[in-house]
Amino acid sequence: MDRKVVSYTSTNNYETLNRNTPYTENIWLVFHGIGYLSRYFIRHFSKLDSLKNYIIAPEAPSKYYLKDDYKYVGASWLTKEYTQREIKNNFNYLDAIWAEERINKDKKLVLFAFSQGVSILLRWLAHSKVPCTEIILLAGSIPKELEPKDFQHLEKTKIKYGYGVNDQFITAEKIMIEEEFMKILFPTEVEVITFPGGHEIPKNWMQIVFNP
Template identity: 40%
Template sequence: MEHHIGFNYSAPYYTLNELTAETRDIWIVCPGYGQLAKYFIRRFDVFDAKKHFVVALQGLSKFYLPDQKNVGASWMTREGRETDMQNQKAYFDAVIEEVFQSYDLNEFRVHLMGFSQGVSMVSRMAAYSKLSFSTLILWAGGFPPELVPDDFKHVSDKARLKVVLGNQDEYYALDRNYQPEVAKMEDVIGLKPEIISFDGIHEINREVLKSCLE
């Protein structure tokens, strides 16, 4: 018989740049499957360090990659899915409270970004946390099936939804299997997505990332 118990748990998060009076843009980002946040966050060095402050979350489960040397992280699997989602929400809320406890996020432009498996994570957090975001960037990942329009009633009609996909992505193709995901994003979030297609594979392209705010 399966049982569950609650206990204190420590998990890392990473930041890039300093949060100061000059900061204008806040990024909260979620890497994909097998990615560690400490490496993922480096891709955001394309933005002005004085104006952009980045917080990278990380999947709560770690494992050895196929080379058996490097370590990756995962947000969740189908095993214990509901428990994982509750743990993720508690983790996200704790990070937001710790990092921004002395700040009013409404005074910044808040950008939420998820890549690959991180798309589901950041979409859930956009729904559950009720953060008033300026931009939601969903890059080559699936949208959570359980979210509904009521979860996004807090979203401003001035917010922007950007959907990014490489034309050589190994997992998705806009004209084959990704269009239903995009339609779901639009229907549930209630924002018309801007589709950004680039010449590349399933990865974060720094220049494309930078163009997301142009």
Template identity: 45%
Template structure:
């Protein structure tokens, strides 16, 4: 038996979701990466409290969909530990295509926001594409081990990095929070600030609305 794993490239189609309308009055554009088990169109609900005229939200859709038991809701996953590099390359090309279509104008504030699994996607994407942003928000997720301070040297001195987490997060115990906080400081130095809140592994809408 001669078993081989081979690789091909092909064109794929994926959706993404937006909230509000991009106009000349838009002040802030958000690129938001959802967590595992979410769909981009439902993830947008956490941003509905933002001023609609000032804020335009772009939510890419994780490519791998699955059924969530027991009610068989559909959720999605960005990456697994299997063939992560190739998977991330596909995601990078996909987000490139989204941003090419959306044509974010110069002069607006750009917030890159990752929640849970979306933290690793957001961090890898901006590092690979050296995307300048005004804020990088890392909400309740893990920092990829391969990233180093050199990957983010390109960021403007004015870029703010926010690390948000619930103090009762079932996926981030105290030891993990200390570790992730130290990693963030190693990567971003004095750019990073910490925003803990009393709560579990949930999206903190109140904090989101304080970011603008």
């Protein structure tokens, strides 16, 4: 039995919230975790000032049914199958969004990721070298193949890493490892934030992240 590979053109959607106008100050590029669809994930940003904030929410290309009743659909960025190929496919998709949106470099770019989205955001950032004002990472793991040279362009970027104190996927040992890795990886000090709750984005995440 031979396994073969074929290349083809694929199409995928993404969601936006508000309008990118001359009054827009902040562009948000937000990455959902496993099981989300972008149209639901983007609701977490609905309380941001609509005049000043424009939100872009990519959606993981792979879709699947969340339960056996085949009613609800979620999306996943990667699995352990053909990971490197899927990473490249994700890069192509995200690069296409970036080109489509034509983001003005004079505006502040904020990158936000939750759970599985953290690994995709950081891999794409290492690949694209996009300059950004702030990075917010919640409850996710940092890919271990990344190196300090991947993020030398972030020397003026604010970076925050947050997690719930009752997150079932995060142990004290894991946090210690992640914090040490972040010290090596990023050119600026990472602000670590904790909040009550588990593996979730808290409803008051803006107050937690911006007023820790």
